[in-house]
Amino acid sequence: MKERFPIRLNTRDGTVDMTHGSGGRAMAQLIRELFVRHFDNDLLRQANDQAAFDVSAGRMVVSTDSHVISPLFFPGGDIGSLSVHGTINDVAMSGARPLYLTAGFILEEGFPLADLEKIVRSMAGAATDAGVPVVSGDTKVVERGKGDGVFITTTGIGMVPGGVNISGDRARPGDAILVNGTIGDHGIAVMSSRENLEFETAIQSDSAALHGLVADMVEAVSTIHCLRDPTRGGLATTLNELAQQSGVGMRLHEDAIPVDPSVIAACELLGLDPLYVANEGKLICICAHEDAQRLIKVMREHPLGRRAAIIGEVVADEQGFVQMETGFGGSRMVDWLAGEQLPRIC
């Protein structure tokens, strides 16, 4: 028999308090009326401390990601949808089909339940759209001042199709470097809504689950060498990671890298470089030169790959330098991001 709560959770003007994390009835009500209600699925409804399911034989991947974004709501998404997309993408970058997610919430005392519901609803929507249910979760509450509203950690598992071997150490000289669309949209969308930096822009975050696109790509070319999503640190930092991991260099062509004009404009204003601005719906793909055109075709047929492009190639370089031919006709290095990207003064 289901226990009833005489008064409904006040998601209009109520706030999170310490009892919501105490393990008592208030917590049970929060879980039932907010989390289970929105994430609703068979495994979650069983109300166990874990979700149990059968898996087929093969290679399984697991990945976890914590989300601490400020502001929580930004053009094109919020921390909820982001926490689903981020982990699905980390799982998918192995070529895997994501199966299930779990979610851990750290809530700050005083956080409006209306905002929490908005976040959970967005998260549930993203999970449903992606076909990857949230099957287990956890909630903790910290005292006011000891959190930043809400932190969400999600973990995802998935199965890698047979014959697929995608890894960051597999880039080889001669390989082509591909990206599925414009870079820097997410970072600029988030910055545009930061309290001390509000500026008008039509840019929306590119936050999206990429596993559908990856499935199409892997089906077309099962021998893709590397996949990675250039999130924090942007395209530049992710390429440096891959170069380092594979022990190769890279040569990029600035003119070939897709960037939305409004992102370029915002970066000019703020003194930032779009190569270092975060993405949440982009992937870098490294494949054999001869597979590149086929992959580009498949990517462009998918809604999340319309502006896919070949942006450079892998070269032999013991030092692992990522270099770029600039649109101006010169060349320069594309280094790791040092510290945070800080706006220049002059």
Place this chain on the structure above:
Amino acid sequence: MKYVEEFRSQDLALKLARTIKRECDPDRQYNLMEFCGGHTHAIFRFGVQDLLPENLRFVHGPGCPVCVLPIGRIDNAIHLATEHGVILCTYGDMMRVPASGRKSLLKVKAEGGDVRMVYSTLDALKIARENPHREVVFFAIGFETTTPPTAVAIKQAQAEGLKNFSVFCNHVLTPAAIQNILESPEVREMGPVTIDGFFGPSHVSSIIGSRPYEFFSEEFQKPVVIAGFEPLDVMQSALMLIRQINEGRHEVENEYTRVVSREGNLKAQALVAEVMELRQSFEWRGLGLVPYSALQINSAYETFDAEKRFEIPAIQASDVKGCECPRILRGVKKPTDCQLFGTVCTPENPMGSCMVSSEGACAAYWSYGRFRH
């Protein structure tokens, strides 16, 4: 992005490159100093050097606002945050500049100091309004470009009667620094550095105009071309300098006519003159004490002067041993001449100020150019 992309066109760059190559005398060296960090950044970011002949060398000058601020003044700012408990507001670039004892404002913030990054002086005023019971100090740095906004903030604070707002003023003056470089023995006596011509600052000149440079070109017989910050501006200005050098001229020419006039921004100049006055002397990293090279808040606005409101001692702090920033800032040495460069001093862990800002010569060499070495 109109009016920006046009100045990054590869076709025009290649045409200009051919003209420069044709006009450069292969039997001589052209050492051209770009004073501004903005130019340094553009040269490296766009790979301008690749398009130019080998006997044309860019000498990177001291025009990176965070690079020239002496360690002692950063120690002062840290002191304001930690000992006086003020809310210290500053521009982002300043956060990572190393101070004494391997501290920086970023580290002070992590240790609990109330240091806030702002994008404009108006943000600092807003913080002051929102925290009426706290002292809010704006750590003002930069050349003539960033000075007018500081003056505006001070005037605004007075108009509003904001009693908890003050400015720790470190604004410095470009012409004084150029003169100092030209007067230094290394440059005068044709020692290790021979600077054949200068790229004049772009944003700074939009405020002060091109007139202040007329004195140098005459007195020191060096050509000056005021150059915009886009890569084509740099190339066009290089060509103008080469022509002056080849023809034995030493004039002030203005390539950046779309922004800079001879008189500059008179309104901004008047604002600054109303609120600030010359300092007799100010220490520059790399240049030492330079007379009349900086501004302080004048007596009419002294209630907004953090140096009057708080006790701010003159600190003589020394650079990290082995750090060549002082010589690099004068163009006497290249970043790669420094034994710390790339070994213990990197953008992640800067020992000297030239490694902090992407406008600093060392950071630009390291982040954009180290594959060349």
